[in-house]
Every structure is written in C-alpha cells, then in structure tokens.
Amino acid sequence: MSSENNVVSFSGGKDSTALLLMMLEKGIPVHSAVFFDTGWEFPLMCEHIDRLEKYTGLKIQRVKPKTPFPVLMMEREIVSREVRVEKIGPAPPPQELDYDDGDDFRFDYECWELDPFEYKKTKIGEVYRIGYGWPSPLRRWCTREKVGAIDAYIKRIESAVSCIGYAADEAHRTQKKTLQKKAAAGFKYRFPLIEWGVDEAAALSICKSHGFDWGGLYEHFHRVSCFCCPLQRIGDLRTLRRHYPLLWETMLEWDERITLNPGKHNGFKDHVTVRDFEARFAEEDRFLKLPLAVNE
Template identity: 35%
Template sequence: MKAWRRATMIPSFSGGKDSTYLVLRLHELGIKMTDIVYFDTGWEFPHMEAHIAQVEDIIKQKITRLVPRESFDFILARKARTRNIQNTRQGYGWPSAMRRWCTGEKTRAINAYVNSLTWQGISLPAVQCLGYASDEPDRVEKHRAKKAPRFQCYAYPMVEWGISEEHALAYCRERGLTWGGLYGIFDRVSCWCCPLGGIAQAEKLYHHFPAFWQRMLEMESWLPEPYRQYAGKHSVSDLDKRFSGEAARRSHQPPQQAA
C-alpha cells in the first residue's frame, strides 16, 4: 500500500457496490486518486446520477465521465457486423457471455483515456484500480492474464484487502449510500437491460421497472427475428409472455388460509 501512495492511481468506477467501496476506501486511507473514470453506456439506471453525485460529495472530487463513440442503441441494432465478405449483417445484437461487446467498448474507452493521461507528465505506470472483490477469484485470475496497455498496469486493492462483495455493500450502506433501493431488488446494478443477469434479473425488471421492460421490447423489435436471443434461447418477447402468464396464474390463485 505504501507504493500506492506514490503511484498514479486511477480507479475504474462503475457505480456498483464494489467500485464504490474501492473509491471510498482509497479516499478514507488518504491515497490520492489522480482521476476516477466512469463509462456511461447510456443504459444505466437513472438512480446512478444521484449515486455518483453522492460519492463525489463524500470524496470531494469529480468523477470523469466517458461516453461511447457510438451509442449502444446503434451498436445493438445498426452497426455493421462483418465476419467475412459473404456474412455481414446490421447490429451486434444483445451482448452475451461469449460476445460481451459492451465490455469491450468500455475497456477500450477507459484504456484510451488513461493512455491520454500518460502524456501529461504523470508518474508512470498509471495504475488502473479495479473493484474486483476477494470472493471473485475466477474473474480476477482471468483479468490478470490480460496484458495491460503500454505505460499502464492493473491493481486489485479489494483482493489484497480481503474484501468480499457482501462486506463492500455493507460498508457503502453504513455511509448512507442506497442506490435508490436498487440493491434491494437486484444483485448487481449494471445496465438495466443486461442479459448476463439471466431470467431471474429480467423478471425483476419486468415487475419493478415496467417502462424499462417496454423499452426492451422496443429494442428487440430493431433486431432481425433470428438474432433476438436474450437469455439463452429466449427472446425478450418470450420472457414477456412467460412473466405475464405466471402473473395471471398467481392472481387467480385463492389466498392461503392461515394455520
């Protein structure tokens, strides 16, 4: 940790519990953060704006906001996806575990921004601090295998501190951060339309945020029918029928008799 006090520390801030813990804890320890970088996909919950403002107020430092070069709506539905001369189609479709184009856009933008800072006389290497928790060993090992950009390196402070996801959330809540109740509904507060949360997260969105669910149905309509898979083999329309049917059946069930 002594080395961190002399280093160019640049946390990558998603706004979730882990990266929020990371930023608050570095501030609490008096470790200077040269910059803090947040990538706004355009698909974030609106609650995130108030959360970012609250974090900025606590640490007395502005968080740098980056945006994609092309909107995620455009990439989803319109950007040309070319595999070969004979195989070109419009739109990347919903992200998936094997095709996380959203993560790629975020990583490239943050790496490019941090690289731009290396030309401004900062101490090198620039240390990208990532909010990976100690109970995510597979995720950490997978990222450690990646080569850092030139003049940069990665650090995983929460792993070194032994901080779990549960601990991070409790720490943030103790400091008055609530995310507008999102963590009372979801395990993760990434993009509201993220398919990687599976059917369980989709069902929570369906019930708690119907306007966003309708927006997802609209987004699906932009895609050719063969490329509408959202969660496994299921499209958003498939899930809409499933959730509405389950809700209708529950509404017709007689109330449980008290024992």
C-alpha cells in the same frame, strides 16, 4: 500506493464505490476515477454517481462510447470481413413441372429432403446485417467498447495504476486471461479490496455506513450493471419487469426493432426474445392471481 497515479475503475456499484471511499478515507492519493457510461444505466445509478461526486468532492470522469450503444445495437451497418453463408429459412420443395427429365427432379427432391433450407451468401465488404443485436456471451461487443475506452483513458496517464474493485470473495476474477495479457503488455493493476480482505457484503455495508443505498437497487438485485444486460439471471429480469416497468418497456421496444432488422438474430438470451420472457412472466402473474382451489 504512493508515487504512482492510482486510477479507480469505477462502475458505480457497491464494490467500486466502497473502493473509492476506502482509498479516500485511508488517505491514498486518487488520480481519478473513470466510469464508462453505456447509457444503459439505471437512472438510480446515475443519481448515485452524482451524489458520490458531491460527497467526496471528486469529479468522476465519464467516458462514453464513440457511437451510442442503441445505434450500435440496432442501426449500424455491419460489413462482412469474410465470405459468409447463412441459413435464412426453409426452402420450398423443387417443382416437378420445371424439369423435363424425371430423374433430375428426383435428384433435386432428394437433395431438398436432406437439406430443406435456403442459404444467403455474403461477399467480403458487403453489409450482412443491421445492428450488432443484443450482446451475448460469445458476442460481447459492449464490453469490447467499454474496455477499449477505459484503456485509452488510462494510457493517457503517466505511471497509471488501474485500481479495480474486485472483492475479496471474487479473487478468481484477477486470473482473467484478458487482465493477464494486458499486464504482460505493461498495464499495471491493483486490487485493493482483496488486499484489505473486504468481501462483497462488507463493501455494501461500508457504502451504507456512508449513507449510500442506490435508492433500493441492491434490495432488488445482488449485482447492478446495465439494466438491459442479457447476461443477467432470469430472476433479475423478472424483478426488473416488476419494479422498473418503464425500463422493461424500453427493452421490449428494442427487442422488436432488433427482430425486424435484416440479418440473423439470436434473441435476447439463449435464443429467447424479451417478448418471449414477457409472455412467460405475464403467464406466471396470471397463474399467481388464480384463486386457490378449495376442497370442500
């Protein structure tokens, strides 16, 4: 790692923090550390990044989306690039009175019985929804923005080598098709934690040994990313609601706005809305508070 410009892809989490600390400790030159600021970070994560900058003396380069994520998610007009036909809801049954001929009505009625839904057709160039809505495994528009912004930053640096903090116990992540495609297109990568055999647990210990504890975030979560990420586990959502109620409130507000927007919405996670989760968790809390039945 000598003649090239090492750029640390910094997420703020334990692995990339350990990577940065170890590179500095080993005297490996670091050109810069780049962090994509989604605006959806835990406030404790933002505090951690500020602390790390002071501790290392290294300015972490923050890149931001061109358009703030809440605007993309809830306000942007999304224009159709193809003719789209979307089911918009149940269609009323055909009215017999509208027909002179009983046979026609029967035909319409049979068609309606086979497919009792109404459809909306959108032409190319027409707005078909407002806001991308919550990201999902098939529509990770947030990741697309993030990768695009970080790639643009790295491309500006001569002989850049992107140093990624995948831990030794997640080496499979290096096989991602997107990474392989970009490597074929000339991007250079290095995975120093894997080279050094540092797994996730060791990465966290290294950070703690330097006094970083993220204000307890890792006591609540195994992985820390955007607080409102729909790809997180349901258990993490429950934890978020319990320990970070203000962030949960924000998610509830956004969820409502998304649902009220025109266009098709797939909910927050597998067609379940944040408000559905709220009802479920509140019911769980209520159940836990019930007095235990005592057999006398």
